[in-house]
């Protein structure tokens with residue numbers, strides 16, 4: 001009897017765990033997206049995102065049963081918002097929990113430009129990364145205030161203890177005009193809104209080998225992650241397909 005009760009308790013906990021804590025409706029997700037990019041987005045009507053320049057973009061492709069790989073390679077705007085990003089402390093990610101890796105390429109290209117024709121490069125500005133510790137020039141986009149936000153991130157990381165901030169420099173790079181290895185889609189580095197920190201503190205899922213499951217590894221201090229999240233950047237260390245030196249500006253994943 002006692003064992004049966006315990007089994008029921010475990011089952012109840014499993015059911016609760018399978019429903020994301022912040023499960024949101026389509027309207028709430030789209031509201032969140034519009035609020036996250038006020039310079040570009042005006043509103044949505046549940047079917048389309050309306051841009052301030054008058055452009056309307058469909059939020060859905062009508063395909064409800066896409067596989068994980070299909071969403072990685074060809075995400076709709078709604079797919080982009082589908083997986084909740086765990087802000088703050090979190091354990092190792094569940095299998096295929098990659099919040100932020102589904103990206104709708106036309107959406108980001110319209111906002112930041114296409115690096116293959118020089119449009120991204122026209123909006124780059126120079127900031128100094130960690131002026132008190134490293135002090136080198138880094139080129140990032142000014143669109144959506146990303147350069148200003150990174151300056152704030154840099155100033156806060158600069159206040160950390162030396163052993164913590166050592167993971168944040170030298171940086172491995174910002175702008176890199178090429179697709180993500182396993183998706184074929186433009187990397188957020190192609191828009192100059194992602195930064196890779198110190199390679200020596202970095203762990204990457206592809207380095208763990210292609211076994212049946214991917215063992216999680218991380219050496220990026222929690223303090224650095226918290227600072228980036230407060231300024232609108234998500235961390236690649238919260239993905240099942242982890243990339244722990246990687247941070248990208250994705251305020252729609254963090255907005256409440």
Ligand SMILES: [Zn+2]
Nearest residue numbers: 194195196246
């Ligand atoms: Zn990266």
